[in-house]
Amino acid sequence: MVFITRKEHFNxxxxxxxxxxxxxxxxxxxxxCSNPNWHGHNYDLFVxxxxxxxxxxxxVINLKDLSRIINHSIIEKMDHKNINLEVDFMKGKLxxxxxxxVAIFHELENHINTNKVQLHCVKxxxxxxxxxxxxxx
Amino acid sequence: MVFITRKEHFNxxxxxxxxxxxxxxxxxxxxxCSNPNWHGHNYDLFVxxxxxxxxxxxxVINLKDLSRIINHSIIEKMDHKNINLEVDFMKGKLxxxxxxxVAIFHELENHINTNKVQLHCVKxxxxxxxxxxxxxx
Amino acid sequence: MVFITRKEHFNxxxxxxxxxxxxxxxxxxxxxCSNPNWHGHNYDLFVxxxxxxxxxxxxVINLKDLSRIINHSIIEKMDHKNINLEVDFMKGKLxxxxxxxVAIFHELENHINTNKVQLHCVKxxxxxxxxxxxxxx
Amino acid sequence: MVFITRKEHFNxxxxxxxxxxxxxxxxxxxxxCSNPNWHGHNYDLFVxxxxxxxxxxxxVINLKDLSRIINHSIIEKMDHKNINLEVDFMKGKLxxxxxxxVAIFHELENHINTNKVQLHCVKxxxxxxxxxxxxxx
Amino acid sequence: MVFITRKEHFNxxxxxxxxxxxxxxxxxxxxxCSNPNWHGHNYDLFVxxxxxxxxxxxxVINLKDLSRIINHSIIEKMDHKNINLEVDFMKGKLxxxxxxxVAIFHELENHINTNKVQLHCVKxxxxxxxxxxxxxx
Amino acid sequence: MVFITRKEHFNxxxxxxxxxxxxxxxxxxxxxCSNPNWHGHNYDLFVxxxxxxxxxxxxVINLKDLSRIINHSIIEKMDHKNINLEVDFMKGKLxxxxxxxVAIFHELENHINTNKVQLHCVKxxxxxxxxxxxxxx
Numbered sequence: 001m002v003f004i005t006r007k008e009h010f011n012x013x014x015x016x017x018x019x020x021x022x023x024x025x026x027x028x029x030x031x032x033c034s035n036p037n038w039h040g041h042n043y044d045l046f047v048x049x050x051x052x053x054x055x056x057x058x059x060v061i062n063l064k065d066l067s068r069i070i071n072h073s074i075i076e077k078m079d080h081k082n083i084n085l086e087v088d089f090m091k092g093k094l095x096x097x098x099x100x101x102v103a104i105f106h107e108l109e110n111h112i113n114t115n116k117v118q119l120h121c122v123k124x125x126x127x128x129x130x131x132x133x134x135x136x137x
Numbered sequence: 138m139v140f141i142t143r144k145e146h147f148n149x150x151x152x153x154x155x156x157x158x159x160x161x162x163x164x165x166x167x168x169x170c171s172n173p174n175w176h177g178h179n180y181d182l183f184v185x186x187x188x189x190x191x192x193x194x195x196x197v198i199n200l201k202d203l204s205r206i207i208n209h210s211i212i213e214k215m216d217h218k219n220i221n222l223e224v225d226f227m228k229g230k231l232x233x234x235x236x237x238x239v240a241i242f243h244e245l246e247n248h249i250n251t252n253k254v255q256l257h258c259v260k261x262x263x264x265x266x267x268x269x270x271x272x273x274x
Numbered sequence: 275m276v277f278i279t280r281k282e283h284f285n286x287x288x289x290x291x292x293x294x295x296x297x298x299x300x301x302x303x304x305x306x307c308s309n310p311n312w313h314g315h316n317y318d319l320f321v322x323x324x325x326x327x328x329x330x331x332x333x334v335i336n337l338k339d340l341s342r343i344i345n346h347s348i349i350e351k352m353d354h355k356n357i358n359l360e361v362d363f364m365k366g367k368l369x370x371x372x373x374x375x376v377a378i379f380h381e382l383e384n385h386i387n388t389n390k391v392q393l394h395c396v397k398x399x400x401x402x403x404x405x406x407x408x409x410x411x
Numbered sequence: 412m413v414f415i416t417r418k419e420h421f422n423x424x425x426x427x428x429x430x431x432x433x434x435x436x437x438x439x440x441x442x443x444c445s446n447p448n449w450h451g452h453n454y455d456l457f458v459x460x461x462x463x464x465x466x467x468x469x470x471v472i473n474l475k476d477l478s479r480i481i482n483h484s485i486i487e488k489m490d491h492k493n494i495n496l497e498v499d500f501m502k503g504k505l506x507x508x509x510x511x512x513v514a515i516f517h518e519l520e521n522h523i524n525t526n527k528v529q530l531h532c533v534k535x536x537x538x539x540x541x542x543x544x545x546x547x548x
Numbered sequence: 549m550v551f552i553t554r555k556e557h558f559n560x561x562x563x564x565x566x567x568x569x570x571x572x573x574x575x576x577x578x579x580x581c582s583n584p585n586w587h588g589h590n591y592d593l594f595v596x597x598x599x600x601x602x603x604x605x606x607x608v609i610n611l612k613d614l615s616r617i618i619n620h621s622i623i624e625k626m627d628h629k630n631i632n633l634e635v636d637f638m639k640g641k642l643x644x645x646x647x648x649x650v651a652i653f654h655e656l657e658n659h660i661n662t663n664k665v666q667l668h669c670v671k672x673x674x675x676x677x678x679x680x681x682x683x684x685x
Numbered sequence: 686m687v688f689i690t691r692k693e694h695f696n697x698x699x700x701x702x703x704x705x706x707x708x709x710x711x712x713x714x715x716x717x718c719s720n721p722n723w724h725g726h727n728y729d730l731f732v733x734x735x736x737x738x739x740x741x742x743x744x745v746i747n748l749k750d751l752s753r754i755i756n757h758s759i760i761e762k763m764d765h766k767n768i769n770l771e772v773d774f775m776k777g778k779l780x781x782x783x784x785x786x787v788a789i790f791h792e793l794e795n796h797i798n799t800n801k802v803q804l805h806c807v808k809x810x811x812x813x814x815x816x817x818x819x820x821x822x
Contacts, residue, residue: 002509003544011174012220013150016332029331031338037219038150040177042264051413057297057440058427059508063541064442078356081172098276127148127179130337134275139783140818153606166605168612185818194714195701195781200815201716203569209562238599238637239628270551285812287698287723290469303468305475311767312698314725316812358723370469372413401696401727402476407414407459424561424586448630449561451588453675493585532643533647537561564743577742579749644743671702678748681688681733 001118004060005048008070009081012057013040014095038082044125045074047108051117061117069111074104097124101132109136140257141197142185145268147216148175149224151232173217180237181262182211184245188254198254206248211241234261238269246273277394278334282344284353287314289326293360304411312356317374318347318399322381325391344384349377371398377408383410414531415471416459419481421490424451425506445461449493454511455536456485458519472528480522485515508535512543520547552608552670553596554605558627561588562643586630591648592673593622599665609665617659622652643671644682649680657684688805689745690733693755695764698725699780716770723767728785729810730759732793746802754796758791780799782809786817 015038016030026034031052033039047059047070077087083095089107093099112119125131151152152175153167163171188197214224220232224245230236238261250255251266262268289312300308307313321344325334328344329340363381367373375398377401386393399405420436426449427441437445437477444450458481488498494506504510512535523530534541563586564578574582581587595618599608627633631643638654643649649672660667673679700723701715711719718724730754733788762772768780774792778784786809797804810816 001546002513003546004509005542005544007540009264011152011176011178013177014269018330019521029336032217035217037222038177039148039217039219040175041148042148042179053509053513056429058505058510060509060543062440080169080172080176082176083170083515085174094332096327098278098327098334099332102276102327128148129281131279132334133279135275135277137275138820138822139787140820141783142816142818143812155604166610190783190787191780193703195784197783197817199714233601233606235552235601235608236606237552263781266555268551268553269608272549272551274549285724285726287725292467303473306765309765309767309772312700312723313765314723314765315696316727316795351754354717354720354724356720356724359722368469370464372415372464372471372745373469376413376464401694403418405416406471407412407416409412411412412635420675421586422589424588443628446630447627448633450559450628450630451561451586453590469636489584491587493583493587494637496585527632538557566741577747630753638784642743644738646689646738646745647743650687650738677692679690683686683688685686 001050001061002053003048003050004063004066005046006047006063006066006070008047008067008075010043010045010075010081011040012043012078012081012083013038014083015039018094018095035068041126043078044063044131045070045104046121046123046125048121049117050120050121053063054116056069061112064110070109073107073111097130097132098134101134105134105136107112107115138187139190139197140185140187141200142183143200143207144201145182145184145204147180147182147218148177148214149180149218149220150175152211153177153222153231153233155231163195168204169270170257175197180215181268182241183258183260183261183262184249184256185258186219186254187257191253194217198249203249206245210248233262234267234269235271237261238271242273275324276327276334277322277324277408278337278340279320280340282319282321282349283405284315284319284355285314286352286355286357287312288357289313290370291367292368299310299393311337315400317352318405319344320395320397320399321386321393322395322397323391325395329333335386340386343382347381365400371400371404371406372408374398375408379410381410388396391403412461413464413471414459414461415474415477416457417474417477417481419456419458419478421454421456421486421492422451423454423489423492423494425494426450427505427507429505452537454489456515457532457534457536458523459532459534460528461524461531467529470525470527476501477523480519482515484522493502500513503521508537508541508543509545511535512545516545516547549565550600550601550608551592551596551598553615553617554611554614554618556595556615558591558593558623558629559588559660560591560626560629560631561586562631562642563587563680564642566642577619589674591626593618594669594671595660595667595675596671597660598668602664609660613622613675614660617656621655621659625677645674645678646670646682649682653682653684686735687738687745688733688735689748689751690731691748691751691755693730693752693760693812695730695760695766696725696728696767697728697763697766699768701779701781702722703779709820724727726811728763729816730755730789730812731806731808732797732804733806735803735805739801739807743795746797751797754793758792758796770808782811782815783819786819790819790821 016033017026105122153170154163242259246256290307291300379396383393427444516533519541520530553604564581565574657667701718702711719809790807
């Protein structure tokens with residue numbers, strides 16, 4: 001079993017807030033991340049896939065294919081977008097790094113998993129000081 | 138003459154667009170950076186100050202003072218903000234990295250320059266692949 | 275189960291040595307790290323917490339709280355200090371990266387663990403080429 | 412149980428291809444990585460060892476010893492070399508990052524494993540966007 | 549006058565040697581970089597352009613245009629190539645980082661320079677420990 | 686004229702203080718950097734040399750020679766040392782990053798400057814957020 005990771009990148013706007021909270025309550029819980037005028041981040045996304053080595057190619061998965069899947073399913077939908085307003089798979093969810101990482105995992109798994117390889121982990125950096133990992137369990 | 142640099146950081150939302158352009162024209166000129174729903178970045182800001190060494194302290198400038206000036210004049214106004222809507226010194230300006238760097242330079246110079254030290258350069262990273270430098274001339 | 279990590283930083287002096295070794299023996303075992311006049315490092319500390327997502331906030335743990343705990347329990351005690359002489363929870367221990375990471379884990383766990391979240395890992399970089407991970411088991 | 416990691420580095424040339432494929436087929440499967448005139452990378456190698464702490468030293472393993480083993484067994488054989496043509500333990504294998512990481516693991520384990528410590532993971536970066544991890548199982 | 553920099557990347561093979569030296573002499577002068585079987589690097593290329601800000605766009609130069617020029621003139625010719633054998637503008641030149649940086653500068657300047665903007669600097673990293681800067685003078 | 690830079694590294698202890706200040710005054714001026722029990726850093730040192738390209742080698746300077754000079758003159762004297770107590774060329778000087786960078790420049794220039802090449806700049810990182818540049822003038 002070998003693990004291979006591909007790093008991709010997107011820049012996006014978001015805010016942390018609940019519609020059932022007023023502004024004061026949102027500020028108390030989410031701090032400056034609740035700014036109603038949005039803020040944003042350079043997100044780094046690490047997608048790890050595990051599997052046996054294909055003896056024909058020496059690959060777990062062809063990184064060109066993995067990169068294409070991530071770009072088609074995630075990056076094109078999130079890059080230079082507003083995560084709260086424009087990303088279909090985040091509709092109705094709080095745009096926390098945790099929720100984004102979980103949602104990306106579930107977007108990717110059907111496109112990656114076969115009887116040979118499996119999505120292992122989604123790791124999402126919001127800043128260089130904060131990141132989230134989700135293993136699907 | 139010695140040069141000392143302090144790195145600070147802010148996360149913000151912005152968009153590139155002209156009010157006198159329609160959406161199609163903004164998209165043509167500014168690409169996905171013109172998204173009306175905003176996007177954002179983790180900005181890294183490098184402020185370089187030059188001067189003679191103070192023989193008493195061995196410093197060009199006390200980095201605590203420099204950091205305090207940058208935080209008070211720039212970071213508190215930009216961090217977790219919308220650059221187009223909320224930053225006083227960017228009012229009426231296109232929020233390009235170039236314009237932001239020039240504006241930050243002019244915000245800082247009066248707070249830093251004395252007869253001993255001078256603001257030398259503002260270097261602003263929008264992403265790890267793009268940055269702007271402005272020397273005030 | 276989601277994992278979230280916060281990076282903090284401290285700069286400190288230390289040396290590796292045993293009082294029951296003479297200088298020659300310390301030099302043989304610990305090399306230049308045994309220098310009696312101390313040396314130091316910029317330590318990067320990664321603290322990983324795991325738990326279920328709080329449906330109200332979308333958080334495993336509020337990073338402001340996590341950062342406050344790490345700063346209060348660790349950074350204020352270690353930053354710009356001598357690890358051998360001044361850090362209470364390192365008293366009587368060899369100041370190896372391994373021992374520091376284990377001690378930080380045990381300092382943090384009582385302040386972090388609840389019935390919902392658990393300290394998962396402390397990862398400590400001594401230099402960009404050396405780091406230690408401890409999972410509490 | 413504590414985990415300690417040492418980072419080492421080598422620069423090498425390689426190509427991805429199968430002798431039983433013609434050039435067109437190699438290009439189809441391996442893309443530009445199949446260039447018959449070679450290309451190359453700055454490889455970053457992270458070797459993680461796990462074990463109990465030695466109470467005498469506070470170490471899992473003396474990093475000088477670990478670094479010496481990695482340099483003797485791997486770096487001297489791979490740095491500034493052609494992986495396909497010159498590295499004995501890659502003879503007859505496709506020079507994919509996966510195969511290199513697995514081969515490095517098996518080269519190292521006999522030199523590292525004792526009744527006290529065990530090679531835990533080899534992590535190999537081909538570029539900053541691609542890396543492989545192998546745990547020996 | 550504002551300076552803007554775009555970072556691009558290529559992976560390539562090369563060797564340092566002179567045809568009028570024998571192998572022993574090449575080894576003496578160029579060390580392991582003279583390996584006849586090639587080695588390679590992940591090269592990071594920083595291209596800095598200077599000019600006045602265009603009041604219509606707030607740009608020195610549209611980074612999409614700059615990136616396109618660099619990719620068309622340099623990256624497509626160098627990425628996953630052998631610098632000594634396959635790069636037209638390096639024919640007959642020693643493939644030192646210095647010579648590569650100078651050649652890239654001269655390849656780019658005609659495509660970038662206008663009466664408004666000017667290529668200022670090419671900075672080329674061969675490894676994270678070595679880089680070259682050339683300003684065209 | 687081409688500029689080439691070599692990065693080297695040392696880990697050291699230091700403190701900022703004046704003997705003619707008492708502890709309270711040192712704390713007021715130098716903050717926690719005045720801790721009498723020392724603290725330390727991982728210093729990154731960038732040495733830039735400028736000159737014409739040698740047509741025989743394509744080099745400004747052979748990086749092996751440059752690295753050897755830096756290691757012999759600086760790294761062996763500073764790595765795992767106490768800058769205040771043990772570094773001959775810092776005797777009697779405040780151990781500020783500025784003073785260290787200036788002193789390193791003057792240590793190196795005689796070993797590097799010839800009629801062909803010249804030491805151009807010493808850039809010293811104390812942390813990833815603070816660095817000093819000195820050009821010898």
